Amino acid sequence: MNRPRPSHGVLDPLLRLLFPALMLLLLNGCSSIGYYNQLAGGQLQLLRGRTPVAQVAADPSRDPTLRAHLLQSQQARSFASQHLHLPDNRSYRLYVDIGRPYVVWNVFATPEFSLSPQTHCFPIAGCVAYRGYYSQGAARGEAALQKQQGMDVAIGGVEAYSTLGWFDDPIISSMMQWGDERLATLIFHELAHQRFYVKDDTEFNESYATFVEQEGTRQWRTYRALPPLNNTELRQRDQFTQLVLDTRKRLEQLYALPLPAEQMRQRKVQEFERMRRDYRQLRDSQWAGSTRYDAWINAPLNNARLLPFGLYDQWVPAFAELFKQVNGDWLAFFLAVEKLGRLPADQRKAALIKLPDAFAGQPVAAPVQ
Template sequence: MIRPLPSLGLLDRVLRVLFPGVLFLLLNGCASVSYYGQLASGQLQLLRAREPVAKVIANPQRDPQLRAHLAQSQKARVFASQHLHLPDNQSYRLYADIGRPYVVWNVFATQEFSLTPQNHCFPIAGCVAYRGYYSQSAARGEAAMQRLNGMDVSIGGVEAYSTLGWFNDPILSSMMNWGDERLATLIFHELGHQRFYVKDDTEFNESFATFVEQEGTRQWRASRGLAPDNGMQMRQRDQFIQLILDTRVRLERLYAQPLPAEQMRQRKAAEFERLRSNYRTMRESQWAGDKRYDAWINLPLNNARLLPFGLYDQWVPAFAALFRQEGGDWVKFYAAVEKLGGLPVAERKAALKALADLQNAGG
């Protein structure tokens, strides 16, 4: 049974009591007071903007397209809990108009000749390879400071994120340009994070949530009598990601060499030009000229722009094999995932590799 949402007045009183304590814990870390202050302020503003989706749908004065989109989202939300056994709470049964295209902007940074991200550690989420800002100007300011320090830097807008069950996460206005199915996949993915999360292991967490998203979407389509997706866009996405990963491998080999800085810069630039050339060849020979990734590839490239690739799907084949081993039973699958996540890091990665090899071998 779904718990009733407390009144906004009660919620505000709770937050006024809660946030000073949370801030006290956060500010005892090594990060700046101003950075954690904007995180707390941004999250609080988002929470206060929430309203029940049912209220929006029932209001004839609200935008009809918004109401229809939200109505479809709630069908996927019910499916997520009843059929995928994902958390049954108020997350994604709320809506928040944030008045901007992204909820946060993430800043990624690496050394000039390294693909190792500058990690940042937080009490709840653990260590991640970026810093998030609720203001685009603040993100740009951080990026400018990092560049002055000689770092490779990239800024990426984020349309949604999960608080891992600490709060009831809303559907955001930044998601409203998505189609109904894309919004459903987001709900499955983010609820996957709420279902299980391992601190300090981004590859595990994102691959797990991505598998839940992909298998959940397949079952969601089947439940509505829709034919399976032909997978063309997914294949193109996978091929594009593989180009990026291949470039990362070559750059890692390059950076391991004892070369003078100027020669290293020249060879680094040549690798990025090779990436662009390989992309254009693939686009024309295999995609019939489809230019969906042109905008990304034609922007200035550096190490930091390559960081997100591979994080979201590195272990998806491993989770697919595990799901099959558990007979496609979601409850048993989650129990197996929790057991896997409880292993020491080295054992966990070895187990994931064994599962991925099994899946990739077709057995």
């Protein structure tokens, strides 16, 4: 099934503090010990199953397609460190076969008449808008409990994630369904998280990593003397994302009204039906009938299913402007990103809002110190 966007990255804060946090929670008598136990067990399984990519690629008993795919991934991995100045470590130079389509399943939950996610906060990593499970059954169990409490709930499978450098993250078999270039972009994205990460600011972190992914991919194609990407798929993705964001905005306005619950419920359903109608019109009038998002839009819709949209793209134009300011110098760019990341949250957001317009028509600035 075509998904609105390949899932990745968002689980990393949990695993970044996995082992120290687990000990802290045990000492504090936390009631969620079972949840942390499954996180620790799932991560340990990945660590134990890792094999160097070079060893897998040299093994004639392995599937030839897998071997070729892994060898291609290592060219992108070397490019990431040598040309994009991303961390040079063992991450994505290892491989693990997990025997399932997703490495984790994330459970998102919101109140029935709110788009504010149920957050889960952790020492060091901060708060995230989901809980991750290595077992699909456990994720479904958590979702059922949330539904019993009247919450809107969604489960999303995740093919890959980063531990932000705490461990040497492997290429996972769940990533092998992607083509060579999509795997390369994932490596660029996740290594960007390893290079820099801001606690409690998902939009900043994901937009920054998405810019590194996009610009890194452009340079990777140029390095291999390939033509620019066909932007049709990206344009459709952006249009679909905007469609969802427009629906979210209308729902937020709806939920702010002092309406009786039943009337609110009816109007909520109407908004989701409007989104489906708008999607079909967009698909048929501009996409030549492409059905890549049909399965998603025709599945049951609720607040929780809308949560992931916008997290990956909101500040990409700001980071693109920042990259332009420093003449495309990756080291200067990362210094500038770190400077932004050290600002208080409100100042950081204000700076990002101003960035795309602040330097329009002006000479390129010197690197930010």
